[in-house]
Amino acid sequence: MCRSTVKIVFWVGVLLFFLVQCAPKTRLPPLATPSPPQPAPRQERFVEQDFQRAEALYRRGEYTKALEQYKLFLLTYPSSRFTPRVRYRIGEILYRQKAYAQSAQTLQQFVQAYPQAPEQGEARYLLALDYYYLGKFGESRRLLEQLFPSTTDPDRQADLRYYIALNLLKEGKDLLALEQLFQLLSTAGRKTRQREGEELIAQIIDERLSPQGWEQVKQRYGGAAPFDRILLRLVEQALRQQQPRKAQRYLQEFLSQFPDQAQAPRVQQLARQLETLQSTLVDRTKIGILLPFSGEGSFVGESAWQGIQLALQTTPYVPEEGELQLITRDTGGNPERVAQLLQELVTQERVIAVIGPLFSRVVTRIIPLVNKLRIPLITPFAPDGNFPAQSPYVFRNSLTNRMQAQALAQYSRQHLGLSRFAVLFPEDPYGQELQHLFRQFVTQLGGEVVMEVSYDLKTTDFTAPIRELGGMTDEERERQGLPETPLPYEAIFIPDYYDKVGQIAASLAFYNLQPVQLLGANGWNDPRLISLGEQHVEGAVFVDGFFLDSPYPHVREFVQNFQSTFNQNPDILAAQAY
Structure with missing residues (x-):
């Protein structure tokens, strides 16, 4: 080659170099470009081969190797026509490998970069599942709900409802989750997902819903797929709460709705449990009444019965299992029959509790039986003794003798200014306990009981005990020529009932022990005391737990209702029984 030719070639090369340097540079398309530049045919063959190699690994389930190949493909061919699919596959495999955070990041970038890609719906579905497993339940649910209108595949619709329900459960919206699952069962989705829905419904009913929730579901979805399960759960709940009427109502409803399940083992077991419960459990609508309607004490029995009837008429009561019933038994003034009648009320009538008896000695006698039967018993009277301490089932609504003796001693010492007392008492538990307690409290308050005289409970002649107190007739005093001398006491405490007290008061006057x-005590509280004792009981003081003319509104209301119902005034027994 000649020298001139070499120079020309040199300068042409220099010119071409500068032209290339000054020309505008071509940039790679961004990630979101839908139609990247196409490689030459020979290069395209290599691109497809590498893509299919990764796809083959994916289809064989070799996800770790496939993931490596997909990542290598992106490094080698960042802008091929397979790039959207590769990026989706990477997000999908990361989801399969439970790398939810990386999967979510990859799929979120894919969703934003390739809105027209055919994998867009599947990518958003997997992204929603990533959010669920990452604890982003609200975001997951909202994304699934957005997918639902555009989804026509029944299998995918079932998947969406299932995961929407899972998210709702995590958000504490159990009833809304059940609604999604009920709709899942009504779709034509694959059977495996429907079975999962049924299992989740059972789990919600058994483990998450309260009895109130069962009732809400029963009212809203009665007859739907899990209705049988809900009814059986309600039967079980009623049996646990020992409510046989309610259990029987639910079981009957179940058998009418699902007669083909009548012989199912679980149903048969519940029916046997209900039968056992009905034979051994109390009837929650029945209250037993043990009062003396005849014989000795019938007048106080009738008074207590009136108070109980008035309470039933005037007290608001919302029956859950039927109207309240009062099952009465007449003790007839016979303490020996009370145990038999109590046994009958509990074992035959299956009452839930018993009101009565009235007298302390009778209640004390039946306490061993009460403990054996484990029946709550409340007496509206029985003030003697400390018998409630002998049983966790026995109660009383009455002033105790201790309370009465203490109140009377305090009033006598602090308001009446009395210091010296005599006690005239009957030889029965009521009189003996009050005599003992009164002396105890008087002594504690600085007073003195100077005389204590007892008399037989059945006596009607009080001459002997009154003479022991120093009583003498006018004739005896004149015959013996004794001057009038002051008594060694200022007051006489008589812990007996009004009928005896009326006789004693007249006898005290006759034997000059008045004024x-x-x-x-509370045994005096009866209007007949005045007619029996007349002027001899004027100015007497007794203690009790009920005052007919009380200014308290609830007492006034009770008195008015009693008077309008029975045309008479209530006494203490009526008030305490009420």
Whole structure:
């Protein structure tokens, strides 16, 4: 080659170099470019081969190797026509490998970069599942709900409802989750997903819903797929709460709705449990009444019965299992029959509790039976003794003798200014306990009981005990020529009932033991005391737990209702029984 030719070639090369340097440079398309530049045919063959190699690994389930190949493909061919699919596959495999955070990041970038890609719906579905497993339940649910209108595949619709329900459960929206699952069962999705829906419904009913929730589902979805399960759960709940009427109602409803399941083992077991419960459990609508309607004490029995009837008429009561019933038994003034009648009320009538008996000695006698039967018993009277301490099932609504003796001693010492007392008492538990307690409290308050005289409970002649207190007739005093001398006491405490007290008061006057302050307990509280004792009980003081003319509104209301119902005034027994 000649020298001139070499120079020309040199300068042409220099010119071409500068032209290339000054020309505008071509950039790679961004990630979101839908139609990247196409490689030459020979290069395209290599691109497809590498893509298919990764796809083959994916289809064989070799996800770790496939993931490596997909990542290598992106590094080698960042802008091929297979790039969207590769990026989706990477996000999908990361989801399969439970790398939810990386999967979510990859799929989120894919969804934003390739809105027209055919994998867009599947990518958003997997992204929603990533959010669920990452604990982003609200975001997951909203994304699944957005997918639903555009989804026509029944299998995918079932998947969407299933995962929407899972998210709702995580958000504490159990009833809304059940609604999704009920709709899942009504779709034509694959059976495996429907079985999963049924299992999840059972789990919600058994483990998450309260009895109130069962009732809401029963009312809203009665007859739907899990209705049988809900009814059986309600039967079980009623049996646990020992409510046989409610259990029987639910079981009958179940058998009418699902007669083909009548012989199912679980149903048969519940029916046997209900039968056992009905034979051994109390009837929650029945209250037993043990009162003396005849014989000794019938007048107090009738009074207590009136108070109980008035309470039933005037007290608001919402029956859950039927109207309240009062099952009465007449003790007839016979303490020996009370145990038999109590046994009958509990074992035959299956009452839930018993009101009565009235008298302390009778209650004390039946306490061993009460403990054996484990029946709650409340007496509206029985003030003697400390018998409630002998049983966790026995109660009383009455002033105790201790309370009465303490109140009377305090009033006598602090308000009446009395210091010296005599006690005239019957030889029965009521009189003996009050005599003992009154002396105890008087002594504690600085007073003194100077005389204590007892009399037989059945006596009607009080001459002997009154003479022991220093009583003398006018004739005896004149015959012996004794001057009038002051008594060694200022008051006489008589812990007996009004009928005896009326006789004693007249006898005290006859034997010149008046004027003296008479003191009494709640046995005095009867209007007939005045007609029996007349002027001899004027100024007497007794203690009790009920005052007919009380200014308290609830007492006034009770008195007015009693008067309008029975056309008479209530006494303490009626008030305490009420």
